[in-house]
Amino acid sequence: MLIILLFLLLLTCHPRHVTTNNHLQPQDTMDPSELQTLYSIMETLSLDQKWRLNYPNPCKPSASWVGIECKRGVTDSHLHVTRLDFVFHQNQNNTFCVKEQNWKSWTFFPAAILTISQTRISGRIPPEISQLSSLVHLDLSYNQLTGAIPVELCKLRNLVGLDLSYNSLTGPVPNAIGQLGMLQKLDFSSNLLTGSVPNSVEKLTSLVFMALSNNGFHGKPPVGLANLKGLEYLIMDNNPMSTELPTEFGHLPKLQELRLADSGYSGEIPAIFSQLSNLTTLSLQNNRLTGNIPLGLGNLSHIYHLNLSKNWLSGEIPFDSGFLKRLGKNLDLSGNGQLCLNPLQAYDSVKLGVDVCNRSNARVGNSSSRIQPLKKSEGRVVEFSRPALFFVFLGLGCVGI
Numbered sequence: 001m002l003i004i005l006l007f008l009l010l011l012t013c014h015p016r017h018v019t020t021n022n023h024l025q026p027q028d029t030m031d032p033s034e035l036q037t038l039y040s041i042m043e044t045l046s047l048d049q050k051w052r053l054n055y056p057n058p059c060k061p062s063a064s065w066v067g068i069e070c071k072r073g074v075t076d077s078h079l080h081v082t083r084l085d086f087v088f089h090q091n092q093n094n095t096f097c098v099k100e101q102n103w104k105s106w107t108f109f110p111a112a113i114l115t116i117s118q119t120r121i122s123g124r125i126p127p128e129i130s131q132l133s134s135l136v137h138l139d140l141s142y143n144q145l146t147g148a149i150p151v152e153l154c155k156l157r158n159l160v161g162l163d164l165s166y167n168s169l170t171g172p173v174p175n176a177i178g179q180l181g182m183l184q185k186l187d188f189s190s191n192l193l194t195g196s197v198p199n200s201v202e203k204l205t206s207l208v209f210m211a212l213s214n215n216g217f218h219g220k221p222p223v224g225l226a227n228l229k230g231l232e233y234l235i236m237d238n239n240p241m242s243t244e245l246p247t248e249f250g251h252l253p254k255l256q257e258l259r260l261a262d263s264g265y266s267g268e269i270p271a272i273f274s275q276l277s278n279l280t281t282l283s284l285q286n287n288r289l290t291g292n293i294p295l296g297l298g299n300l301s302h303i304y305h306l307n308l309s310k311n312w313l314s315g316e317i318p319f320d321s322g323f324l325k326r327l328g329k330n331l332d333l334s335g336n337g338q339l340c341l342n343p344l345q346a347y348d349s350v351k352l353g354v355d356v357c358n359r360s361n362a363r364v365g366n367s368s369s370r371i372q373p374l375k376k377s378e379g380r381v382v383e384f385s386r387p388a389l390f391f392v393f394l395g396l397g398c399v400g401i
């Protein structure tokens with residue numbers, strides 16, 4: 001969101017020439033051939049077939065369609081399309097359906113921002129995408145794209161935002177992804193991607209947001225992830241990683257959200273996670289984590305959502321009553337049979353869904369001195385329900401798809 005706002009800001013900062021008379025100056029018009037290409041794209045894509053009539057000068061500031069932004073050329077005085085948005089807006093009538101075969105004609109535009117989201121575009125991402133070399137932000141999310149992520153995409157060196165989420169893309173992420181050194185936001189979540197996370201992501205040192213959740217990624221994430229010092233959001237739930245939790249994640253000082261749930265992680269929670277002082281959300285639920293909860297987790301002063309449920313964690317919970325109160329129902333430790341609460345905080349045990357420890361003053365150092373729960377608690381954690389993040393694909397009545 002921040003990045004999108006930045007873009008909007010950048011675009012609106014560009015001085016606009018607003019015409020006040022009906023006589024169009026050359027600098028108010030588009031290059032005639034570019035205009036014809038734009039018309040032909042719109043006529044094939046738009047449900048509004050009267051594009052030529054309704055928008056004789058689509059770039060004219062006062063008359064342009066909401067999905068278009070234009071800028072004055074540097075070498076000529078014409079207006080050029082710098083942004084094209086094809087998004088399904090429920091309350092607006094500028095709904096488009098996009099055909100795959102029309103991609104090539106788009107290479108004509110030096111657009112910086114291209115959004116084709118929640119349309120029903122299908123097929124592969126064409127290699128010709130590399131010709132859109134001015135792209136700074138590419139959003140193809142919530143479509144029906146299939147096939148692999150083309151390596152040509154990695155030639156778009158100016159990309160700051162790349163969102164391919166909620167499609168059906170398959171295969172591995174090309175190692176060439178490391179060429180996108182400007183990238184701040186990368187979202188590949190909810191696809192069918194496989195393989196391991198390529199080592200080259202360590203070169204994406206501008207990254208602030210990376211989402212790879214709901215895919216088929218597996219294996220140890222690259223050690224070089226620790227280089228991404230600006231990373232604030234690492235969203236990787238629901239992948240068959242089946243490895244130990246990477247200690248590298250503990251070296252990302254700016255991390256605010258770390259989501260690694262449902263991913264077959266085993267071993268202990270690395271103590272170094274306690275050094276993620278800006279962490280607000282830690283989701284490790286539904287893995288195969290063992291051992292104690294690291295003592296320092298209770299020191300994370302910004303955390304407000306901690307889910308460690310459905311693991312094999314054991315021993316005494318290292319949180320004081322202040323911590324337990326602060327997180328309230330956003331703390332979930334249920335489904336860890338061997339976890340127990342210090343009797344001094346026994347009052348809270350029902351809410352937490354854990355039992356009370358049968359020794360008050362010891363902490364588990366190893367398995368031979370394991371603290372056992374006193375009794376089975378009937379308590380259940382109050383479930384924290386959030387509105388489902390589902391976008392319903394409404395029938396758009398697309399012509400020609």
Ligand SMILES: *[C@@H]1O[C@H](CO)[C@@H](O)[C@H](O)[C@H]1NC(C)=O
Nearest residue numbers: 047048090091092093094095
């Ligand atoms: C959208 O189009 C329909 C039918 O063409 C029309 O009835 C409706 O008023 C339009 N809505 C807006 C917001 O323009």
Ligand SMILES: *[C@@H]1O[C@H](CO)[C@@H](O)[C@H](O)[C@H]1NC(C)=O
Nearest residue numbers: 252253254255276277278279
């Ligand atoms: C934590 O966040 C604050 C506010 O966003 C920021 O000023 C600070 O630098 C961050 N801490 C680290 C270690 O990055």
Ligand SMILES: *[C@@H]1O[C@H](CO)[C@@H](O)[C@H](O)[C@H]1NC(C)=O
Nearest residue numbers: 274294295296297298299300
């Ligand atoms: C937690 O914070 C307290 C007070 O700052 C400190 O004494 C203690 O060593 C910290 N514990 C860990 C495990 O970092």
Ligand SMILES: *[C@@H]1O[C@H](CO)[C@@H](O)[C@H](O)[C@H]1NC(C)=O
Nearest residue numbers: 285307309329330332383384
């Ligand atoms: C924790 O995760 C479990 C399993 O996914 C889920 O059912 C529960 O609602 C979550 N709890 C919280 C507090 O987010």
Ligand SMILES: *[C@@H]1O[C@H](CO)[C@@H](O)[C@H](O)[C@H]1NC(C)=O
Nearest residue numbers: 362364365366367368369370
């Ligand atoms: C495990 O705990 C037992 C009993 O407290 C102790 O004697 C033993 O040294 C511990 N082993 C290790 C490896 O810490």
Ligand SMILES: *[C@@H]1O[C@H](CO)[C@@H](O)[C@H](O)[C@H]1NC(C)=O
Nearest residue numbers: 358359370371372373374375
């Ligand atoms: C306390 O835990 C030990 C195992 O560490 C177990 O043998 C004992 O029965 C437990 N006591 C109670 C009262 O549950």
